[in-house]
Amino acid sequence: MCTAATYRTKDFYFGRTLDYEFSYGEEIVITPRNYEFHFRHMGQAEEHYAIIGMAHVAGDYPLYYDAINEKGIGMAGLNFVGNAVYAEVTEGKENVASFEFIPWVLRQCATMDEVRALLAKINLVGTPFAEQFPASQLHWIIADENEAITVESVADGLHVYENPVGVLTNNPPFAQQMFMLNNYIGLSPKQPENSFAKDVPLNTYSRGMGALGLPGDLSSASRFARVAFTRMNAVSGDSEAESVSQFFHILGSVDQQRGCCEVAEGKYEITIYTSCCNATRGIYYYTTYDNHRIMGVDMHAEDLDGTTLTCYPMIAEGQVSWQNGQN
Numbered sequence: 001m002c003t004a005a006t007y008r009t010k011d012f013y014f015g016r017t018l019d020y021e022f023s024y025g026e027e028i029v030i031t032p033r034n035y036e037f038h039f040r041h042m043g044q045a046e047e048h049y050a051i052i053g054m055a056h057v058a059g060d061y062p063l064y065y066d067a068i069n070e071k072g073i074g075m076a077g078l079n080f081v082g083n084a085v086y087a088e089v090t091e092g093k094e095n096v097a098s099f100e101f102i103p104w105v106l107r108q109c110a111t112m113d114e115v116r117a118l119l120a121k122i123n124l125v126g127t128p129f130a131e132q133f134p135a136s137q138l139h140w141i142i143a144d145e146n147e148a149i150t151v152e153s154v155a156d157g158l159h160v161y162e163n164p165v166g167v168l169t170n171n172p173p174f175a176q177q178m179f180m181l182n183n184y185i186g187l188s189p190k191q192p193e194n195s196f197a198k199d200v201p202l203n204t205y206s207r208g209m210g211a212l213g214l215p216g217d218l219s220s221a222s223r224f225a226r227v228a229f230t231r232m233n234a235v236s237g238d239s240e241a242e243s244v245s246q247f248f249h250i251l252g253s254v255d256q257q258r259g260c261c262e263v264a265e266g267k268y269e270i271t272i273y274t275s276c277c278n279a280t281r282g283i284y285y286y287t288t289y290d291n292h293r294i295m296g297v298d299m300h301a302e303d304l305d306g307t308t309l310t311c312y313p314m315i316a317e318g319q320v321s322w323q324n325g326q327n
């Protein structure tokens with residue numbers, strides 16, 4: 001399972017959790033403007049917008065999980081197992097393999113209008129990256145500072161949904177996730193009034209009772225409701241430190257602790273990493289399961305006119321900053 005979210009203060013923030021039981025060996029990868037993309041069915045592309053994100057690099061190719069470009073657009077792929085169906089390669093169409101989808105969009109779009117125009121022409125196909133990498137079944141969130149959309153390729157074709165809550169998890173399909181939010185219409189960050197029955201003496205014996213009924217489990221539908229509530233009600237200052245801190249708290253509402261989601265005998269899904277991109281300024285922040293200190297990689301500290309990928313492995317080990325003589 002995974003969760004993605006957007007957040008806006010003075011700048012625009014975009015990120016996700018990656019929840020899984022093992023890692024593919026991902027790192028923070030900066031693709032500069034002159035790196036040559038060789039698209040499977042669309043030929044070669046030279047000059048483009050610079051991209052920073054989390055990717056598994058295979059044969060010098062960045063297989064992005066989530067990324068932003070230098071124009072402030074963010075995009076993330078999340079599992080959509082059992083529902084994602086990709087198209088067949090069709091002569092004369094813009095055939096883009098699902099593993100190329102993030103660079104295909106981020107390399108050439110500066111606005112969400114451009115994203116929509118591109119999506120209207122795309123034929124998203126299931127061409128595998130390599131034999132050992134069959135096409136993952138994914139769906140995507142794409143967003144800028146003003147709006148978010150969800151893209152799902154299913155049996156009856158490609159769907160593009162407005163995403164008014166700026167979040168995405170996994171199954172079921174997005175329209176159903178949004179519908180199920182109706183179940184939580186009564187929830188509030190304020191203390192509830194007694195609307196149960198006026199003649200029954202009911203009290204608010206604890207703070208936080210306005211959101212009683214918000215699901216606490218790790219299922220995708222429950223995480224969707226929980227992160228949507230948290231994201232839509234989140235309040236923070238607009239400085240970089242306050243915004244980034246708040247963003248990690250939003251995704252922290254759906255953090256997965258080792259032991260609570262067993263996917264096979266003795267195998268547990270955990271939040272391997274959590275990212276928070278400042279999409280306005282091209283910065284990729286992240287934490288890992290054991291490293292809670294926020295790490296940062298700034299695309300503008302690199303030569304963005306270069307031709308080769310720059311990779312930063314995640315610092316995954318935790319550190320304690322001692323305040324007295326311990327170490």
Ligand SMILES: C[C@H](CCC(=O)NCCS(=O)(=O)O)[C@H]1CC[C@H]2[C@@H]3CC[C@@H]4C[C@H](O)CC[C@]4(C)[C@H]3C[C@H](O)[C@]12C
Binds near residue numbers: 020080098
């Ligand atoms: C496993 C992850 C989703 C985690 C998740 O959601 N786990 C809950 C399962 S469940 O939903 O609860 O059942 C997903 C998210 C992004 C994916 C990569 C995207 C690029 C590339 C695409 C290629 O086509 C195949 C290889 C490739 C490296 C992909 C590997 C893997 O698929 C990644 C890491």
